[in-house]
Amino acid sequence: MHEFSQSLLVGQRGERAFAEHARSCGRQVSSATSDDQRKGIDCYVQSASGDWVTVEVKTDEAATRTGNVFVEIMSNASRGVLGWAYTSQAQWLAFVIGQTITVLSASAVRQRVGQWTVRYPLRSVQNREGHSVGVLVPRDNVERLGVCYDKA
Numbered sequence: 335m336h337e338f339s340q341s342l343l344v345g346q347r348g349e350r351a352f353a354e355h356a357r358s359c360g361r362q363v364s365s366a367t368s369d370d371q372r373k374g375i376d377c378y379v380q381s382a383s384g385d386w387v388t389v390e391v392k393t394d395e396a397a398t399r400t401g402n403v404f405v406e407i408m409s410n411a412s413r414g415v416l417g418w419a420y421t422s423q424a425q426w427l428a429f430v431i432g433q434t435i436t437v438l439s440a441s442a443v444r445q446r447v448g449q450w451t452v453r454y455p456l457r458s459v460q461n462r463e464g465h466s467v468g469v470l471v472p473r474d475n476v477e478r479l480g481v482c483y484d485k486a
Contacts, residue, residue: 348393348430349376355435355483374422390424390440398432402470404457405447412464419447419468429476438480446479 353363362380366388370376375388397403406417422440429436450469458465 349391351430352389352391352428352435353377373424374418375424379426387426388424389426389428389437390418390422391428391430392418393430395431397429397473400470401473402454403429403431403473403476404459404468405443405450405471405476406466406468407447407451407456408467410463410465411458411467417466417468419443427480429480431473433484434477435483436477436480437483438476442479 356363356379364378364386366375366377370388374390376391377389378386379389381387392403394403405419407419409415409417409421424440427438427440427443429438447469450471454472455470456467457470458467
Protein backbone atom coordinates (compact mmCIF):
# COMPACT_ATOMS: atom_id res chain seq x y z
CA MET A 335 0.00 0.00 0.00
CA HIS A 336 1.20 3.50 -0.77
CA GLU A 337 1.49 5.48 2.42
CA PHE A 338 0.05 8.96 1.98
CA SER A 339 2.75 10.68 4.05
CA GLN A 340 5.53 9.00 2.04
CA SER A 341 3.84 9.84 -1.28
CA LEU A 342 3.41 13.43 -0.13
CA LEU A 343 7.12 13.75 0.67
CA VAL A 344 8.09 12.28 -2.70
CA GLY A 345 5.72 14.67 -4.45
CA GLN A 346 7.06 17.67 -2.53
CA ARG A 347 10.64 16.74 -3.48
CA GLY A 348 9.59 16.64 -7.12
CA GLU A 349 7.83 19.99 -6.84
CA ARG A 350 10.96 21.55 -5.31
CA ALA A 351 13.14 20.05 -8.05
CA PHE A 352 10.84 21.44 -10.73
CA ALA A 353 10.71 24.91 -9.12
CA GLU A 354 14.51 24.99 -8.75
CA HIS A 355 14.92 24.03 -12.39
CA ALA A 356 12.42 26.65 -13.58
CA ARG A 357 14.17 29.34 -11.52
CA SER A 358 17.56 28.25 -12.89
CA CYS A 359 16.11 28.95 -16.36
CA GLY A 360 15.18 32.48 -15.27
CA ARG A 361 11.49 31.79 -14.63
CA GLN A 362 9.55 33.04 -11.65
CA VAL A 363 7.63 30.38 -9.73
CA SER A 364 4.76 30.91 -7.32
CA SER A 365 3.18 28.21 -5.14
CA ALA A 366 -0.45 27.32 -5.66
CA THR A 367 -3.11 27.88 -3.02
CA SER A 368 -4.87 24.99 -1.30
CA ASP A 369 -7.88 25.62 -3.54
CA ASP A 370 -5.65 25.46 -6.63
CA GLN A 371 -4.11 22.21 -5.41
CA ARG A 372 -7.56 20.62 -5.20
CA LYS A 373 -7.85 21.49 -8.90
CA GLY A 374 -4.56 19.73 -9.71
CA ILE A 375 -2.43 22.87 -9.83
CA ASP A 376 0.84 22.77 -7.90
CA CYS A 377 2.41 26.05 -8.99
CA TYR A 378 2.40 29.00 -11.36
CA VAL A 379 5.34 29.66 -13.64
CA GLN A 380 5.98 32.83 -15.60
CA SER A 381 6.53 31.91 -19.23
CA ALA A 382 9.03 33.52 -21.60
CA SER A 383 6.23 35.77 -22.88
CA GLY A 384 5.53 36.97 -19.33
CA ASP A 385 2.22 35.11 -18.97
CA TRP A 386 1.67 32.98 -15.88
CA VAL A 387 0.83 29.33 -16.58
CA THR A 388 -0.39 26.59 -14.26
CA VAL A 389 1.63 23.42 -13.70
CA GLU A 390 0.92 20.11 -12.00
CA VAL A 391 4.08 18.24 -11.02
CA LYS A 392 4.01 14.43 -11.07
CA THR A 393 6.92 12.60 -9.45
CA ASP A 394 7.26 8.98 -10.56
CA GLU A 395 10.13 7.19 -8.84
CA ALA A 396 9.15 3.77 -10.20
CA ALA A 397 9.45 4.95 -13.81
CA THR A 398 13.25 4.95 -13.55
CA ARG A 399 13.10 1.19 -12.81
CA THR A 400 10.16 0.12 -14.94
CA GLY A 401 10.45 2.44 -17.93
CA ASN A 402 6.72 3.20 -17.58
CA VAL A 403 4.93 6.30 -16.34
CA PHE A 404 1.85 5.77 -14.15
CA VAL A 405 -0.91 7.97 -15.62
CA GLU A 406 -3.75 7.94 -13.09
CA ILE A 407 -7.17 7.46 -14.66
CA MET A 408 -9.10 6.67 -11.44
CA SER A 409 -8.09 8.13 -8.08
CA ASN A 410 -10.67 5.98 -6.26
CA ALA A 411 -11.88 3.17 -8.45
CA SER A 412 -14.43 1.78 -5.97
CA ARG A 413 -16.21 5.17 -5.83
CA GLY A 414 -15.71 5.96 -9.52
CA VAL A 415 -13.59 9.08 -8.91
CA LEU A 416 -11.62 10.08 -11.99
CA GLY A 417 -7.85 10.54 -11.71
CA TRP A 418 -5.62 13.49 -12.48
CA ALA A 419 -5.30 12.57 -16.17
CA TYR A 420 -8.92 13.69 -16.55
CA THR A 421 -9.44 16.15 -13.71
CA SER A 422 -6.30 18.29 -13.49
CA GLN A 423 -7.04 21.88 -14.42
CA ALA A 424 -3.34 22.69 -14.89
CA GLN A 425 -2.24 23.83 -18.34
CA TRP A 426 1.07 21.96 -18.13
CA LEU A 427 2.33 18.75 -16.55
CA ALA A 428 5.89 18.34 -15.32
CA PHE A 429 6.99 14.74 -14.82
CA VAL A 430 9.97 14.38 -12.49
CA ILE A 431 11.58 11.01 -13.18
CA GLY A 432 15.03 10.42 -11.78
CA GLN A 433 17.29 13.20 -13.05
CA THR A 434 14.90 14.20 -15.85
CA ILE A 435 12.05 16.69 -15.87
CA THR A 436 9.65 16.41 -18.80
CA VAL A 437 7.24 19.29 -19.37
CA LEU A 438 4.26 18.78 -21.62
CA SER A 439 0.81 20.13 -22.27
CA ALA A 440 -1.88 18.62 -20.04
CA SER A 441 -4.21 18.63 -23.04
CA ALA A 442 -1.75 16.37 -24.92
CA VAL A 443 -2.15 13.78 -22.17
CA ARG A 444 -5.94 14.12 -22.08
CA GLN A 445 -6.09 13.68 -25.87
CA ARG A 446 -4.15 10.41 -25.69
CA VAL A 447 -5.24 8.81 -22.43
CA GLY A 448 -8.17 6.97 -24.02
CA GLN A 449 -5.86 5.37 -26.62
CA TRP A 450 -3.31 4.56 -23.92
CA THR A 451 -5.87 2.68 -21.82
CA VAL A 452 -6.50 0.36 -24.77
CA ARG A 453 -2.88 0.01 -25.85
CA TYR A 454 -0.98 -0.26 -22.54
CA PRO A 455 -1.50 -2.25 -19.33
CA LEU A 456 -3.54 -0.92 -16.42
CA ARG A 457 -2.34 -1.18 -12.82
CA SER A 458 -4.17 -0.79 -9.55
CA VAL A 459 -2.39 0.77 -6.57
CA GLN A 460 -3.74 0.57 -3.03
CA ASN A 461 -3.96 3.91 -1.22
CA ARG A 462 -5.63 5.29 1.89
CA GLU A 463 -8.90 5.93 0.03
CA GLY A 464 -9.12 2.50 -1.60
CA HIS A 465 -7.22 2.02 -4.82
CA SER A 466 -6.26 4.12 -7.80
CA VAL A 467 -5.93 2.83 -11.33
CA GLY A 468 -3.45 4.03 -13.88
CA VAL A 469 -2.23 3.17 -17.31
CA LEU A 470 1.47 2.30 -17.63
CA VAL A 471 2.68 4.43 -20.52
CA PRO A 472 6.20 3.82 -21.82
CA ARG A 473 8.37 6.67 -20.58
CA ASP A 474 9.70 7.49 -24.04
CA ASN A 475 6.12 8.01 -25.30
CA VAL A 476 5.56 10.62 -22.60
CA GLU A 477 8.94 12.25 -23.21
CA ARG A 478 8.26 12.56 -26.96
CA LEU A 479 5.19 14.68 -26.17
CA GLY A 480 7.15 17.28 -24.24
CA VAL A 481 10.51 18.85 -23.61
CA CYS A 482 13.02 17.04 -21.38
CA TYR A 483 15.49 18.75 -19.07
CA ASP A 484 18.29 17.31 -17.00
CA LYS A 485 18.00 18.27 -13.31
CA ALA A 486 21.74 17.94 -12.67
